[in-house]
Amino acid sequence: MDKRALIGIALSVLVLVGYQEFISRYYGPPPVSQAPVAEKNQSPSQTATPVQSAGVPDAVTAQVAPTVAPTGQPAKQIQVETDNYIAVFTTQGARLKSFQFKNYRASAEPKSPLFEIVAAAKDVPLPLGVRWQTPAVFDDEKVVYSVQGADLKLTGDAKGTLVFQGQTADGVTISKSLTFTGNLYPVLFDVAVQAASGNAPVPEILLTDKSDHTVATPGAPFEGFIALVDNKIKREPPAEAIKGHEFSGDVAWAGFGHTYFFIALMPENGASHKVSVRQSGAALIASVNGPAASDRYKLYIGPKELDVLKSAGKDIDRSIDHGYFGFISVPLLYVLHFFHRFTGSYGLDIIVLTVLIKLIMWPLTHKSFTSMKAMQKLGPQMEKLKERYANDKEKLNKEIMDLYKRNGVNPLGGCLPMALQFPVFIGLYNALSTPIELRHASFLWIPDLSRPDWQALPFTFNGWHLGVPILTIVMGATMFIQQWMTPSAGDPNQRKMMMLMPLMFTFMFVSFPAGLTVYWLVNNVLGIAQQYWINRSDK
Numbered sequence: 001m002d003k004r005a006l007i008g009i010a011l012s013v014l015v016l017v018g019y020q021e022f023i024s025r026y027y028g029p030p031p032v033s034q035a036p037v038a039e040k041n042q043s044p045s046q047t048a049t050p051v052q053s054a055g056v057p058d059a060v061t062a063q064v065a066p067t068v069a070p071t072g073q074p075a076k077q078i079q080v081e082t083d084n085y086i087a088v089f090t091t092q093g094a095r096l097k098s099f100q101f102k103n104y105r106a107s108a109e110p111k112s113p114l115f116e117i118v119a120a121a122k123d124v125p126l127p128l129g130v131r132w133q134t135p136a137v138f139d140d141e142k143v144v145y146s147v148q149g150a151d152l153k154l155t156g157d158a159k160g161t162l163v164f165q166g167q168t169a170d171g172v173t174i175s176k177s178l179t180f181t182g183n184l185y186p187v188l189f190d191v192a193v194q195a196a197s198g199n200a201p202v203p204e205i206l207l208t209d210k211s212d213h214t215v216a217t218p219g220a221p222f223e224g225f226i227a228l229v230d231n232k233i234k235r236e237p238p239a240e241a242i243k244g245h246e247f248s249g250d251v252a253w254a255g256f257g258h259t260y261f262f263i264a265l266m267p268e269n270g271a272s273h274k275v276s277v278r279q280s281g282a283a284l285i286a287s288v289n290g291p292a293a294s295d296r297y298k299l300y301i302g303p304k305e306l307d308v309l310k311s312a313g314k315d316i317d318r319s320i321d322h323g324y325f326g327f328i329s330v331p332l333l334y335v336l337h338f339f340h341r342f343t344g345s346y347g348l349d350i351i352v353l354t355v356l357i358k359l360i361m362w363p364l365t366h367k368s369f370t371s372m373k374a375m376q377k378l379g380p381q382m383e384k385l386k387e388r389y390a391n392d393k394e395k396l397n398k399e400i401m402d403l404y405k406r407n408g409v410n411p412l413g414g415c416l417p418m419a420l421q422f423p424v425f426i427g428l429y430n431a432l433s434t435p436i437e438l439r440h441a442s443f444l445w446i447p448d449l450s451r452p453d454w455q456a457l458p459f460t461f462n463g464w465h466l467g468v469p470i471l472t473i474v475m476g477a478t479m480f481i482q483q484w485m486t487p488s489a490g491d492p493n494q495r496k497m498m499m500l501m502p503l504m505f506t507f508m509f510v511s512f513p514a515g516l517t518v519y520w521l522v523n524n525v526l527g528i529a530q531q532y533w534i535n536r537s538d539k
Contacts, residue, residue: 075144078162080152082182084302086114094145094164094176095126099301101261108440108447115220117261117301123282127208127263128299130174130191131287132201140166140174154182171196174203178299185302186312189265192294200293205265209256211284213238220258225277225286226319227254233318236277244278251275252314253300254288260436262319266298266312303436306333320434328427333435340437347443350432350515354522357428358530361421365527369534372486374409432515441515446471449515456514469510471517476506478524485531 075092088098099118106112118127131139145166152160164176172195179188193200213222225236230249251273255264265288267273277286288297300312309317322329332353339349358365381403389396403409432438438450446456454467479502509517 073144073146076147078147078149078151080154080160080162080180082154082180082184083156084183084185087180087301089162089164089178090126091145091147091164093126093129093141093143094147094166094174095128095141097126101303104260104303104436105440108442108451115261117220117258117263121210121282124210125206125208125283125285127206128176128189129206129208130176130193130203131206132193132203134201138168138201143168143174145174145176152180154180156182158182172201184311185300185308186266187299187301189297189299190294191297194293202289202291202293203295204287204289205295205297207255207263207265207286207288209284209286211238211242211279211282220260223257223259223321225254225284226257226262226264227275228252228315228318229254229275231315235321238284241277241284242279244276246274246276248272248274251288253316253319254286255300256284256286257304257319259434260304260439261302262304262309262316263301264299264316264319266300266314266316268296268298304434305436306330307337321430322434323426323430325423325427325430328424329431329434332428332431333437336431336437345443346438346441346449346515347446347518350449350518351522353428354519355526357424358523358526361424362530364421365530366534369486369531371409374407378403378407378409428519429512429516432519433513438513438515443514443518446514449518450513452511453514453517454510471514471521472506472509475509475517475521475524476502478521478528479505482524482527482531485528485535 075090077097078089078091080087080089083102085102086098086100087096089095090097096118097120098116100114100116102114104115106115120126125139125141129140131137143166145164148163148165149161152162154160159179159181161177161179163178166174168174172193175190175192175194177188177190181187189205191203191205193203195201209222222238223235224238225234225241225245227234227247229247229251231252234245234247234254236245251267251270253264253266253270254275255262267288267290270290273288273290275286275288277284279285289295298312300316302308302312304320306317306320309319335353335356336346336349339352340346343349343352382400385396385399385403389399433450439448441449443449446453448455452467452469453471454469457468457470459466459468480499483499483502505520509520
């Protein structure tokens with residue numbers, strides 16, 4: 001039995017470590033903060049290189065220069081402020097130059113700047129560009145649009161619209177209309193192209209991001225390209241997205257995901273649409289286009305918060321990757337939401353949730369503890385059987401099983417309940433790691449429950465940025481006490497190996513979110529109380 005328990009725990013540790021490694025490899029390294037570029041000193045010739053169309057060779061793109069109707073007017077900026085964000089558009093290309101969230105900051109510091117998900121960066125075109133591939137490759141990056149409408153400041157249900165209109169030297173008119181609502185994140189986005197003669201080109205709408213995400217940005221780690229095509233999720237982490245991919249079918253939405261935020265285009269009717277992603281120099285380009293010269297979209301730039309995403313429609317809430325145990329993570333997240341209405345503290349919510357999970361798991365853990373206690377009592381008889389049948393393993397196993405049967409002991413009684421708890425642990429790991437709710441949520445001395453707790457007490461030593469993981473150390477200590485109180489029927493060497501488990505878990509939890517450490521710490525304390533009660537009642 002003790003060997004089975006040891007193997008079960010070892011496998012569980014491997015699952016945890018392997019899962020953490022899979023997540024880090026799947027999403028790749030986090031992104032670099034994008035440095036703003038002042039538009040006032042930027043001329044059209046200094047803007048980023050026009051984006052190459054997917055599947056079009058670089059040489060072809062370089063040979064086809066865009067034809068732009070001279071407007072004689074300099075580019076200007078228009079600001080849109082709502083309850084949720086501050087967006088800045090430029091008439092050069094009618095593109096989005098800046099997008100700041102009013103309710104989310106760059107760091108947990110109360111006076112830190114607002115988090116900016118869209119910002120100008122060198123050699124990276126601004127998002128919401130239009131391009132087409134026929135009759136000639138064209139990109140509207142250098143077109144200076146006229147605009148109907150001025151700066152907007154919207155609150156509540158108030159709506160406002162900006163209409164950008166531009167024209168090429170060939171007489172092709174491009175129109176981009178954006179309608180904003182004061183209390184909503186989604187923006188209605190209409191694009192239309194009209195030709196002076198003949199058929200109008202079919203436009204592709206562009207979203208952009210940096211292709212280099214090798215420098216850590218804890219504020220919003222970059223996940224890569226995410227799309228929902230034919231009701232199937234397409235996830236392309238950064239390392240895969242730069243290779244170039246194209247999907248066609250019924251496109252519900254497509255865009256770039258960050259751990260806590262999402263920017264995506266949602267076609268009103270996504271049938272027969274195409275989406276693609278590819279690298280173009282310093283830029284990562286995603287494009288969406290349909291079969292017609294005009295199309296209507298929703299532009300979503302907002303937090304990956306379940307209720308907000310669900311209200312946007314088209315299953316865009318599936319952009320949150322809850323993993324294989326999402327059926328556990330999502331209900332646990334809603335329970336946290338429910339408790340938060342009363343506590344106002346996600347730290348307290350995690351504690352209450354831990355108590356609730358412990359109560360649900362009480363019969364399993366109680367059965368596990370009592371089974372191990374019964375196994376411990378059979379320890380002397382098992383040792384005698386091992387001595388008697390030392391040279392006959394088959395006979396020894398038969399006698400041990402008969403001993404279990406005579407005493408009504410299930411050899412898996414201690415292992416199975418423990419194994420059943422790990423899906424809950426993984427589900428809770430995702431519930432506390434991926435949603436935006438815990439981002440910058442403080443508890444006690446910890447300013448951000450979504451980050452490892454050692455970052456709450458940082459210090460620098462010899463150029464290394466370190467910290468004191470007080471919460472993790474206390475968690476390891478409580479796990480050691482719980483392991484010491486847990487009965488064992490094995491030999492002393494096996495028990496010593498089991499006592500190493502708290503040390504292994506402590507090292508693992510150093511890099512885990514502090515919210516998860518709070519859960520495991522409280523769970524250990526409750527386990528100690530439960531084991532103490534069982535030991536007392538057994539005397």
